[in-house]
Amino acid sequence: MSDDHQGSCLCGAVRFRTRGALRGVVYCHCSQCRKQSGHFYAATNVADTDIAIEGAESITWYEASGFARRGFCKACGSVLFWKAMDQDYISVLAGSFDKPTALKGECHIFVGDKGDYYSIDDGLPQFEKSTPSIPVAE
Ligand SMILES: [Zn+2]
Numbered sequence: 001m002s003d004d005h006q007g008s009c010l011c012g013a014v015r016f017r018t019r020g021a022l023r024g025v026v027y028c029h030c031s032q033c034r035k036q037s038g039h040f041y042a043a044t045n046v047a048d049t050d051i052a053i054e055g056a057e058s059i060t061w062y063e064a065s066g067f068a069r070r071g072f073c074k075a076c077g078s079v080l081f082w083k084a085m086d087q088d089y090i091s092v093l094a095g096s097f098d099k100p101t102a103l104k105g106e107c108h109i110f111v112g113d114k115g116d117y118y119s120i121d122d123g124l125p126q127f128e129k130s131t132p133s134i135p136v137a138e
């Protein structure tokens with residue numbers, strides 16, 4: 001079976017295809033991810049060279065911080081990407097992939113900022129902020 005995956009936004013204006021194995025899903029509970037997504041972020045990661053994006057003109061990039069921008073479909077609002085300016089990879093929202101994704105949860109970050117209306121009880125590692133290997137917005 002191939003490790004390639006594809007996905008899209010809700011309306012289909014933005015489509016993407018990834019190549020190779022995907023990182024485990026990191027759940028980010030920081031206030032920026034909460035506000036933008038309406039809950040929390042669940043994203044995998046892929047090298048810039050292993051993703052092809054169709055309909056890129058339909059993506060709006062919002063710079064919530066000085067070092068990263070967040071991509072969403074300007075037609076339907078689907079949250080799709082998180083991109084650190086100085087890194088050669090891109091985070092892709094897990095929910096935008098077509099099934100079967102073969103994705104698995106990896107850890108929770110910024111749990112110190114999480115919403116107060118849910119609990120995290122899936123047994124995955126939890127980090128108060130980030131972990132050194134995962135640069136995310138403060
Ligand atoms: Zn769309």
Ligand SMILES: [Zn+2]
Nearest residue numbers: 028029030033
């Ligand atoms: Zn976040």
